[in-house]
Amino acid sequence: xxxLFCFLVLIAFCEGFSNENLKNAVxxxxxxxxKNILRVHCISDEDDLGTHFLSPEETYNISFHDSxxxxxxxxxxxxxxxxxxxxxxxxxRSGGAIVxxxxxxxxFAKEDGIYFTHGQKAPKLExxxxxxxxxxx
Ligand SMILES: *[C@@H]1O[C@H](CO)[C@@H](O)[C@H](O)[C@H]1NC(C)=O
Ligand SMILES: *[C@@H]1O[C@H](CO)[C@@H](O)[C@H](O)[C@H]1NC(C)=O
Numbered sequence: 359x360x361x362l363f364c365f366l367v368l369i370a371f372c373e374g375f376s377n378e379n380l381k382n383a384v385x386x387x388x389x390x391x392x393k394n395i396l397r398v399h400c401i402s403d404e405d406d407l408g409t410h411f412l413s414p415e416e417t418y419n420i421s422f423h424d425s426x427x428x429x430x431x432x433x434x435x436x437x438x439x440x441x442x443x444x445x446x447x448x449x450x451r452s453g454g455a456i457v458x459x460x461x462x463x464x465x466f467a468k469e470d471g472i473y474f475t476h477g478q479k480a481p482k483l484e485x486x487x488x489x490x491x492x493x494x495x
């Protein structure tokens with residue numbers, strides 16, 4: 359009986375936290391020049407989130423709950439003529455033992471690089487683009 363009670367409390371607790379506001383999110387903004395399409399491909403520890411194409415001023419949002427173990431999301435971005443500029447980066451990482459609720463990661467693709475903020479501060483340049491033809495070397 360006690361065990362069942364514990365189980366039910368746990369379920370109720372988890373249900374409470376499946377509220378949208380408490381989900382974590384990664385937002386990717388295309389802040390490139392007009393006509394410059396941003397190609398986005400993100401992969402989490404659980405899913406391949408597929409390829410998306412964003413026009414300037416469009417946003418791609420991923421929202422999710424931290425898993426009990428570890429949540430990581432890698433994103434790859436391409437832009438420019440023939441998508442010749444590329445960057446792969448860690449877009450989200452859960453805090454190990456700490457499960458986050460409502461954590462927001464904002465990434466802005468601009469001509470000079472990729473900017474990042476959690477939302478409180480102004481976005482800061484985090485990564486610069488790599489010329490894809492130099493990668494193939
Ligand atoms: C994505 O998130 C941004 C920032 O919160 C919001 O402005 C935008 O409307 C969202 N877009 C979609 C398609 O949900
Ligand atoms: C990218 O690298 C290639 C090969 O070195 C070079 O020809 C090209 O000009 C570079 N493009 C840009 C935009 O830097």
